[in-house]
Every structure is written in structure tokens, then in C-alpha cells.
Amino acid sequence: MSGEAIEVRGLTKRYGDDTAVAGVDLTVHRGEVFSFLGPNGAGKSTTVEILEGFRRRDGGAVRVLGEDPGTAGRVWRSRIGIVWQQETQVPALPVRDLVRHFAGYYPESHDPDEVVERVGLAEKAKALPSSLSGGQRRRLDVALGIVGRPELLFLDEPTTGFDPQARRDFWSLVGELADGGTSIVLTTHYLEEAEELADRVCVIARGRVRALGDPATLGGRASARATVRWTVEGRRRETVTDEPARVVGELSACFGGEVPGLSVHRPTLEETYLELIGQDGGAEAAGRSTV
Numbered sequence: 001m002s003g004e005a006i007e008v009r010g011l012t013k014r015y016g017d018d019t020a021v022a023g024v025d026l027t028v029h030r031g032e033v034f035s036f037l038g039p040n041g042a043g044k045s046t047t048v049e050i051l052e053g054f055r056r057r058d059g060g061a062v063r064v065l066g067e068d069p070g071t072a073g074r075v076w077r078s079r080i081g082i083v084w085q086q087e088t089q090v091p092a093l094p095v096r097d098l099v100r101h102f103a104g105y106y107p108e109s110h111d112p113d114e115v116v117e118r119v120g121l122a123e124k125a126k127a128l129p130s131s132l133s134g135g136q137r138r139r140l141d142v143a144l145g146i147v148g149r150p151e152l153l154f155l156d157e158p159t160t161g162f163d164p165q166a167r168r169d170f171w172s173l174v175g176e177l178a179d180g181g182t183s184i185v186l187t188t189h190y191l192e193e194a195e196e197l198a199d200r201v202c203v204i205a206r207g208r209v210r211a212l213g214d215p216a217t218l219g220g221r222a223s224a225r226a227t228v229r230w231t232v233e234g235r236r237r238e239t240v241t242d243e244p245a246r247v248v249g250e251l252s253a254c255f256g257g258e259v260p261g262l263s264v265h266r267p268t269l270e271e272t273y274l275e276l277i278g279q280d281g282g283a284e285a286a287g288r289s290t291v
């Protein structure tokens, strides 16, 4: 049995004549936070739904927690948590009762009250889901996804609708889950979220992996040329260099200490991402490619 959380080799999926996933290879290590990035229609949800066992693949080998999700049974499913992109349909029960109810499906669930507290819904414990705001409703989905103490957690655009503080709180919750050994697959359109949370990111466009690696070094980011900017007599100056430290040292010597208006810029994850997906960034996406 594989020791990895997820192993995917040559995964393909077609919808009619359109190829949504065109030969994806990837591995998610145990305890890792792994993030999918890609434009609308890139094939992320299709890939993730195959990994979750909710979509049939056309080709390739897939192992999730050591089993083929296409044939794995209920015990395997109880080891997995999912926070869907769409609101989870739930019975009209108060928040606390609902989380308790879901906890009952799992052999080793977390304490439901602790989970309600941890997602920031303690004040809404007696409220019905229909009375929650959009961001609170999303937090409830997160609570339902984690209460079963999953070994592997799928988060599909989990912080949509969160206010900035709720997003920070959620990030720290994900960090705690990862520190506790949970493997996490995150799909997000927020680049800063991937950068904050992910050990590795996988950029997908038109059903293919365009880049996979540490967000700090993705696409040669860390070694990319830097732009050094400064100000002389009210006018902005800049130079592009492979050696920003040397340039800053020379400027500092020249100015006799502080350099006015100094900044050093390397490509952000967003700039690198946009470069990687290039013209594939449009909405039409995977469909037109062939395998």
C-alpha cells in the first residue's frame, strides 16, 4: 500500500469530445498542504472530484489513502473530509445539533462543541443554517468537513465570502490541522491563500500541470531578476538585476546610509502564476485540447 496521501499517474477525463484532464501526474505527501491553482475551467474540480471518488476517470492510475477512489468503500470515505464549493445541503437543525449529527457518522470524530467554537460559530450554536450570513454558512461547511477527524481533507474554495479576519482565523485552523498530521488538498483562486497555506502548489491550465512546487520558488520565482527602485531628487530610478544585494550595497555606500524610496521587487506568486497560465487564462479552458 502506498505511503503517500495521493498518487496520480496519467489521469485523463473527457466530456464527450472535450478533454478536461489531459494526463495529470502528481503526488500529495502525508501531512502536506497541497494547493491547486488554475483559471476557471482548467480541470481542477474534475481532478479533485475524481480523487474524492465522485467522478469516473477515463484513464490513468489513482491512489488516495492507498485505495482506488473509483472502487473504495465506506470505511475509506470516513477517512476523508470534504468542504464543497457549493453549500452542503443540510437538515434544518441548529448549528450545534447539526455538527453533532454529522459527527455521529464517523468512528473517531472531534468534539462537536469544540469544532463549532473553532470555526467561530459558538455565538450561533443555536441558530438555524438558514439564518446564517454567507460567511457564517461557509464556516458551518468547514465544521462539517472537519468534524469527522479526516486523514485527508479536501477544501474547494473554502474562504469564499469570508471577511479578512475570518480568512485569517481559517488559515490558522488549516495550519493547526496540518500540524496535527492531516493531509490537505486546497483549491483556491486566492493566490495569497495558497502562498500562506500550501507546502506545494500545482498550477493547472487546459487540463495539464503547468508547474508544481514550493510557492516561494515556483516557476523560478526566487531566482528571477529583481527590480531595485530608489529616489534621487524626487525622481524615481530603477534597475533590473540578478544581484539586488550588491546593488543595494552600492546605493547605500553612494548615499552614505539610508537609500531614499528604496524597494526591491521580485515577481509575486500572482505575477508568476499569470505568466505560467499565459494565454490559457481565459474562460474557455481545457475543452479544446486533445490527448
Ligand SMILES: Nc1ncnc2c1ncn2[C@@H]1O[C@H](COP(=O)(O)OP(=O)(O)OP(=O)(O)O)[C@@H](O)[C@H]1O
Pocket: 015, 020, 038, 039, 040, 041, 042, 043, 044, 045, 046, 047, 284, 285, 286, 287
Ligand atoms: N459535467 C460536465 N459535463 C461536461 N463538461 C464538463 C462537466 N464538468 C466540467 N466540464 C468541463 O470540463 C472543463 C473543466 O471543468 P472543471 O469544473 O474541472 O474546471 P475548474 O478548473 O474546476 O474551474 P473553476 O475554477 O471554474 O471551478 C470545463 O471546460 C468544463 O466546462
